[in-house]
Amino acid sequence: MKIKKLAVLLTAAALTASAVAGCSGAKETEAVASGAGAGTAAETTAGTTAAETTAAENTAEESGKEEAADAMAQEDEENYDTGDASKDNTRNQDGIGEDELLVVSFGTSYNDNRRLTVGAIEDAMEKAFPDYSVRRGFTSQIIIDHVKSRDNVAIDNVGEALERAEKNGVRNLVIQPTHLMDGLEYTDLVNEVAGYSDAFGKVAIGKPLLTTDDDFKAVMKAVTEATAEYDDGETAICFMGHGTEADSNHVYAKMQDMLADAGYKNYYVGTVEAEPGLEDVLAKVKEGSYKKVVLEPLMIVAGDHANNDMAGDGEDSWKTAFEGAGYEVTCLVRGLGEMEKIQQLFVEHAQAAVDSLSK
Template sequence: MMILVVSFGTSYPDSLDNCIGAVENAIRASFPEDEVRRAFTSQVILRILKKRDNMEIAYVKDALERALSEDIREMVIQPTHLMDGLEYMKLMDVVEEYRQQFERIVVAKPLLMDDSDFDAVASILADKTVMYDDGETAICFMGHGTEAKSNEIYRKLQEKFSEMGRENYYIGTVEAEPSLDEVISLLHGAGIYKKVLLEPLMLVSGDHARHDMAGDQEDSWKRRLAGEGYDVTCILEGIGQIPEIQQLYVKHTGEAVKRLKNVEEVRG
């Protein structure tokens, strides 16, 4: 059996090592008898890494082809996506193209699928940022957002924060809802905040985190919020750096391994 960890990818070497690599290493440490390989779904990022760093990382289809050429017929795929959004759907389409060529192939869950996942992630993020929770700081996470129905994960995670009594925790997205404008409206409505902590709700700290969130351009979240009178602090760390998040992926991988061993997902 082989475990293929599939990520969208990143062109930032530190995030590649500290976020994606850290998740892969956690899975590798938990399944020492199985080979763990890496694949990306973004061909743009693959081209950047090849041209700039001469780094060869497999596109997901190429990783599957290589496995078949090496007579690997049992595979667990662990996506590092946060949700079953558009990128996850693309991955599933690729898996279906190849399913008939494997004896068994199982795709593990992304990070946020079941209620237990949301409970765990909300608790992990709250624990990670507790030192900033001083009564006058709004703790805001920036997600990517998607056109897919799974965009509702942001609302659901927000509800989990509320259930925990973390009313000063807010979630916005770059490309969907809730928007930064909605977050700003909520901050003004609360009327108690002097400071804002910004942190990406993404596996890696990539372009969105470094530019859309923490950049110096006028429309960045940092500049927008500073313009509203808040003292803004940015943390440029993807959630893949958090050991407890890594272990959630390990848990999902373990569930998929169990399915592969106990449930015959043979030829569709």
């Protein structure tokens, strides 16, 4: 077959705020890319779910697929409740038509959280682009396999989603990832799509959430507005990102610098897997005269990292560390994807990709 032109547009997006769930040791693993439903708090449930790394932003490769597999094997032996899988629309239907918008996420096995974050972003896409068939693709095969085994629910991986699009005669394909940054997984996605460049007439790929300076400003505005009630001068507001060994890890330092430059002196950004880490954030907070600390994930989905590493009762959690340092701790367990403003920022990225098809 003749290779047709692959039009790849990189667009931008931003984040917003959602509701509150209290500190808890609820355990779930999820991934980057990751989020929760429009303007609601992700429920924190007791028990353990499938091992998945969050994204947001970031990726399975960036957190360790072997660790995820090992954790999942252990989790299979435990009691847990992640919600009703039947309420989630897997969007793997045929009958697509010539125009498709494929929303690509890392994924999560936490059923309620998947619906409230990834599902909510997909719902927003469906509303914004009525002429496009919105479909889903997950990048984590571990999550896909676990959900299939546990709930008998089938979710396409990216390759399966692309093959479905080809078999359905899609001519114009727009792909919008829900990744937080342009990291390893985003690069993998672009490369995988390139392998199907001869299958479609036109293809455009939207950019991750944090891409342009305007994206960072929009995200900063969203998260500060969502936590404004806590910014009383005696409370440190700390955001926990995932972190990555890739160069894209700089987004966390950039967000911290922009918060400081904008006058948000009581806001701090750290990561669970990279730098700055918990010790760095705790040291910064100790430099102030704070009495209380608010913890919130800077991730699309509030999964294991949010519920366990941030808000859990384990000795290594952020909550435990700050309580041990004498602070009164409040945990806001909510994914960025749960927020309507974040959903709309992803829509803006997808719109730029759609617009590029007519150029």
